[in-house]
Amino acid sequence: MFIRLIALMLMVMSFQSYGAKKECAGLLDKFQNIQSQLKQGQSIKSSASLRKKEDIAREKWWDCENNKTTSSSTSKKKKTYKKKVVKLKKTDKSILEDAPQVFSSNKNIVIKGRFSGDKQLQWLEYYQRPKKCGRPKTTQVFAFCMEDKTEQQNKFEQEYQNNK
Incomplete structure (x- = not known):
């Protein structure tokens, strides 16, 4: 009888914990x-x-x-x-x-390149971007791409002056 009572109490407790877990x-x-x-x-x-x-x-x-x-x-x-x-x-x-204001006025945004006009068109034909510079994955690759572009711009500038 005592064992049945203990078994019954254990069953009730397990059902309560099961219901609580649900x-x-x-x-x-x-x-x-x-x-x-x-x-x-x-x-x-x-x-x-x-x-x-x-x-x-x-x-x-x-x-x-x-x-x-x-x-x-x-x-x-x-x-x-x-x-x-x-x-x-x-x-x-x-x-x-605290965030900085990106645009503090309604003025037009002007983006200037190194070259303009006909010289810019010739530069776009001249410049050959390396494949890995399409989407640089590290800062080292990005730095390489910037240096390469600067070198190509300097070479283009010399050739453009010589061809004039």
């Missing part, structure tokens, strides 16, 4: 969904919002896993969450205020 699985899915959204890359505001949601989802899932789902603990977390939101909004604003 409930926690939904919270875990929600948490992982938010994490995957964060990995996709967002704007500053939306990523800050997703980070807040991730923190809340992680806390809910972790509390569920550890059977800490009391109403008093969640209300305390909400209060601390509100404090975090205020801090994040201030930092977001300071980031945006």
Whole structure:
């Protein structure tokens, strides 16, 4: 009789933990969904919002896993969450205020090359960009490409002066 009572208690406890794990699985899915959204890359505001949601989802899932789902603990977390939101909004604003203005006026943008007119057309025919300079993958390759272009410009300049 005593053994049956112990077996029955163990079964009840295992069913409760199994039910709790099912409930926690939904919270875990929600948490992982938010994490995957964060990995996709967002704007500053939306990523800050997703980070807040991730923190809340992680806390809910972790509390569920550890059977800490009391109403008093969640209300305390909400209060601390509100404090975090205020801090994040201030930092977001300071980031945006500190960012340099790219275009401070509405003037036209003028891009000047080294050559102009007929000389520019001849330069475009003359210049042979190395294959690896199409998309340089390292700074060393980029530096090589810049030096090569400068050398070719100097050679072109000499040949252009001699042909005149």
